[in-house]
Amino acid sequence: MAKINENYLNLKGSYLFSEIAQRVAHFKNNNPDANIIRLGIGDVTQPLCPAIIEAMHTAVDEMSSQESFAGYGPEQGYRFLIEKIIKYQFEPYGIHLDESEIFVSDGSKCDSANIQEIFDKDLVVSLMSPVYPVYSDTNIMAGRSGKPNNNNQYQNFVYLESTAENGFNPPTPSGKVDLIYLCFPNNPTGTTLTKKQLKVWVDYAKENKSIILFDAAYEAFIQEPDVPHSIYEIEGAENVAIEFRSFSKTAGFTGLRCAYTVVPKSLMGYKSNGEPYSLNALWNRRQCTKFNGASYISQKAAEAVFSDEGRMQIENNISYYMDNAKIIREGLISQGIECYGGINAPYVWIKTPKNMSSWDFFSLMLEQVHVVGTPGVGFGFSGEGYYRLTAFSDRSQTEKVVQRFANLAL
Amino acid sequence: MAKINENYLNLKGSYLFSEIAQRVAHFKNNNPDANIIRLGIGDVTQPLCPAIIEAMHTAVDEMSSQESFAGYGPEQGYRFLIEKIIKYQFEPYGIHLDESEIFVSDGSKCDSANIQEIFDKDLVVSLMSPVYPVYSDTNIMAGRSGKPNNNNQYQNFVYLESTAENGFNPPTPSGKVDLIYLCFPNNPTGTTLTKKQLKVWVDYAKENKSIILFDAAYEAFIQEPDVPHSIYEIEGAENVAIEFRSFSKTAGFTGLRCAYTVVPKSLMGYKSNGEPYSLNALWNRRQCTKFNGASYISQKAAEAVFSDEGRMQIENNISYYMDNAKIIREGLISQGIECYGGINAPYVWIKTPKNMSSWDFFSLMLEQVHVVGTPGVGFGFSGEGYYRLTAFSDRSQTEKVVQRFANLAL
Known part of the structure; x- marks a missing residue:
């Protein structure tokens, strides 16, 4: 049955x-x-900007001749795009990433929804409240939530209340949690953390062998100097954090679909016997098995985001x-x-x-x-x-x- | 940890x-x-065909002005495409589908990989051997396989050996299985079933309350008359089967990414207490939570596949x-x-x-x-x-x- x-x-x-x-x-x-x-x-x-429109027309024309036709691309994304992402999105902040640490996808919603698959189903998940519903719903679907109470709180989630009273920067959990979803600049509150405030989370994760799932979909809107653009600006974050980035809001790609996720090679999860295991390898296997790459046209459009x-x-x-x-x-x-x-x-x-x-x-x-x-x-x-x-x-x-x-x- | x-x-x-x-x-x-x-x-x-190239240029131009710009689309796909799919892919075979039974996506690999999520993790999965590796790998990742033996067979899978000796049409399982992956025209063997042969599978599924996951990605290549283009040509299949279709091989979309999945409204899974539950509702919830629609440009390209x-x-x-x-x-x-x-x-x-x-x-x-x-x-x-x-x-x-x-x- x-x-x-x-x-x-x-x-x-x-x-x-x-x-x-x-x-x-x-x-x-x-x-x-x-x-x-x-x-x-x-x-x-x-x-969409003229530079992106032009790049897409060129990409469409490439698809019309056998010499330049693009079939299956790499599941991880084309190198032409990954190189530019590293150069323009991370190097200016002193962050050095390898090409194999970037995974291009068709959206941050998908990535932040799918990432929980590579983790054990009994982990303790910690979420802000209020929160982007995808983080909680996907963990409910995976069986990590337990039942909801009348206040719409799930018994197995650890909630981090984010309100005006605590400056939308809740304290780290008093006990141990395994997965921590953070989104800054925050959806829905529009608030941010300073580098010092974000470091508290990185330190908590180091101490507790937790993983931070850091959603930076709104990074491009940062105007003030002390607000981190990437969690990897914080020392040691490459050992505790996965970061999600998107072209959706940055460049108007909500209908085009292109985003990427950073999974550093130094980032480890743990086997039940405590042995560390590469999360980069797991995510790579997940993407190769269940995903077939973002549209070539969308990746060419994303590349144009980084032209002058x-x-x-x-x-x-x-x-x-x-x-x-x-x-x-x-x-x-x-x-x-x-x-x-x-x-x-x-x-x-x-x-x-x-x-x-x-x-x-x-x-x-x-x-x-x-x-x-x-x-x-x-x-x-x-x-x-x-x-x-x-x-x-x-x-x-x-x-x-x-x-x-x-x-x-x- | x-x-x-x-x-x-x-x-x-x-x-x-x-x-x-x-x-x-x-x-x-x-x-x-x-x-x-x-x-x-x-x-x-x-x-890609000229009609598709032209449709994509038009879609790209639409994205350049505020009036015609397309942002987030429906997670299930645009109606303009779904209507044509029903008209050209199913009605000629006497199959009547509702628009809400079609889910447009970015690829059949993704859909056939993700579909197992809506089922219980302890189900018995039946697979042909040889098989498209995505069906088995995704069930291994979900914990339905158990360990492999030295012959690369997993202890909890029920294998259906498909060889020249049985005309690449293995007998139905002797015991009960819950999920049955079928792919016809078959990848990798290139063989097909007649309607009568496929009916045997539909009848088995009815009798055992199993679900058939029918991959018809190569449907467009059928040349002979008695080969079913869709499993829904078989009476009662709408109560036991989900069907996957793709533009990848049909129209050269391997780099563009567009496909769709049919989940009939009459198709039911079961709660542990035996109560039936709509698989269409579950898949809709899965897609709305974890997917954000296929690229507008790719959907416009797919629509052009059905122009004269x-x-x-x-x-x-x-x-x-x-x-x-x-x-x-x-x-x-x-x-x-x-x-x-x-x-x-x-x-x-x-x-x-x-x-x-x-x-x-x-x-x-x-x-x-x-x-x-x-x-x-x-x-x-x-x-x-x-x-x-x-x-x-x-x-x-x-x-x-x-x-x-x-x-x-x-």
């Missing part, structure tokens, strides 16, 4: 963004003339989004609203006025001023009482949202 | 195609002037490859070599002359006549004494290989 993986039944029924979509559709149905502005889902809106024109054009796009973030942040603060993030990340994390619940504030915003954000509690229990806005919209919409906040009758 | 998934340690050390590559590199090193012809790896060689020009051009490419298969097959048979497949599939499966082992014959071919094929034993123990050639080369290389066979001193 083909029994199912019953761990899936521990997942919560509805997915945050489909719940939001349903509520918006319902409102729209009753209010067909409402001019709704959506700053909910973190998808980009600016078109590409880098300049990307920088302009990022400035555009970060100006949006500033407009939201400063606009709302001037209205007396408590805001976090939005300085080194394209998300602004808003404390709901009058201690409203996240969903109550969501409804108020939708019904009174026709703005769609994301209820903070959708990212986990410590997100209750918060609300997320993204900077990925266009300028005029962003400005309108700030004006509409001013019209809220609270 | 971050313990690893020790099931990975049950995998055999070296991957077939890297072993071949090493042996070829070694030979090439000692014989730099040898003109080596490679009919080993099943990668396509013909460039696209279909004509694809057909020409397929005829080209199948003419290669015929040249190999008929050429070798006329030399007295025992051959299978190559009629409805782009692979010719050769019985090694004089009962040589697969690797001995591989070496003989490489050293004497500088041809690279794939040793049959690389696909499993029942492949011992066989050797695979692909039809995916160009015409002149294919013809040369047949001539070189004639020069073999056996």
Whole structure:
């Protein structure tokens, strides 16, 4: 009898963004003339840069002749791209990586979802709350969570509460945990750690033989000097951390699909007898067996991100989004609203006025001023009482949202 | 302590195609002037069709303006593609599918690797031998195999020996198995089943509440009338089978990455208490959580496969490859070599002359006549004494290989 993986039944029924979509559709149905502005889902809106478009046209043409046609590529990604990643993303920060330590993929969502497969199924997983749901859901599906309680907390997860009270930098766990998911610049709070703060985590992981799964998908949005772009800026991190990077937000690749994961060769997991075992070798085997490389066209597009024109054009796009973030942040603060993030990340994390619940504030915003954000509690229990806005919209919409906040009758 | 998934340690050390590559590199090193012809790896060689190239240029241009820019798409694939898949791939065979039963992805390797995640980890898995290694390796990694014996057979797998003696159609298992991987037209043997033969498997699955994982990646190469293009041509298969389809070989997408999987809504797995549970719902949840959709450009390219020009051009490419298969097959048979497949599939499966082992014959071919094929034993123990050639080369290389066979001193 083909029994199912019953761990899936521990997942919560509805997915945050489909719940939001349903509520918006319902409102729209009753209010067909409402001019709704959506700053909910973190998808980009600016078109791809000319340098990337040009590179893709060239790649498409290559596919049309037998001499330059590209069939199966390396599962780990093309060398032409990996070389540029090392040169432009790590060497400027004094980080030296070998080509075999970079694994190009079709997305950081996939990589951060799949990485748990190379670890034992009984490990203790530690997650921030609020958190990007993929980290928790994939560990629930793998059987590492146990059952949820009424507060949507799973019995076997160790939660790290990340709130305004602790500056969105929770203390390290009091006991031992095996896997630690960190995301900085953070989704959803938009906050960051300093190098000194991040070092505390690296030191914890060293001491406890834990592995940090460091999601740096928003690295390109960092504006301030003391914020680490990569966890490998911290001494010893190459022995305790895997890092995820993406072209999705950096360069508008949400529809193109290209990302990469760094698994240093010095990084070890452990066999049950305590013997160390290379995580690079395990991830390589995982990717070679279950993945067939990212699209050649997408990899050529990603290469163009690092050309002189590409880098300049990307920088302009990022400035555009970060100006949006500033407009939201400063606009709302001037209205007396408590805001976090939005300085080194394209998300602004808003404390709901009058201690409203996240969903109550969501409804108020939708019904009174026709703005769609994301209820903070959708990212986990410590997100209750918060609300997320993204900077990925266009300028005029962003400005309108700030004006509409001013019209809220609270 | 971050313990690893020790099931990975049950995998055999070296991957077939890297072993071949090493042996070829070694030979090439000692014989730099040898003109080596490679009919080993099943990668396509013909460039993409003009209709596909044109569609991709249009899609690239769409990405350059804000109005037509495509960000995150549906995890299940775009409707524009799914509609055409249903219309051109299933309706002509009298198969009626709902759009929600098709899941577009970045490759059949990924889908056939990931599908086992939605099933219980203690299921009994049944595999043909020889077999596409992904089916077995992914179940080894998930802990369903147990340890291998000296003959490279895993204690918990139920092997279905597929050889010339049983016409490459092994009998159904004598006991109960839960998951059955079938691939027809078959990789590596190039053989097919008739509808009546496939019905035996569907009936077995019904009786035993098993699920058939049917890989139809080579469906487009079928030339004869009684060979089923889809398992859903068999009555009742929608209650027992998942089907994998790919654009890789059909339309030359090995570097572009686009495929799809059919999970009928009527298909049920079982909870431990025996209650049925929708596999479509589980796969949808898996894909929404761990995948972010195939590249928009690749999906637009796949859509063009079904345009009038696209279909004509694809057909020409397929005829080209199948003419290669015929040249190999008929050429070798006329030399007295025992051959299978190559009629409805782009692979010719050769019985090694004089009962040589697969690797001995591989070496003989490489050293004497500088041809690279794939040793049959690389696909499993029942492949011992066989050797695979692909039809995916160009015409002149294919013809040369047949001539070189004639020069073999056996």
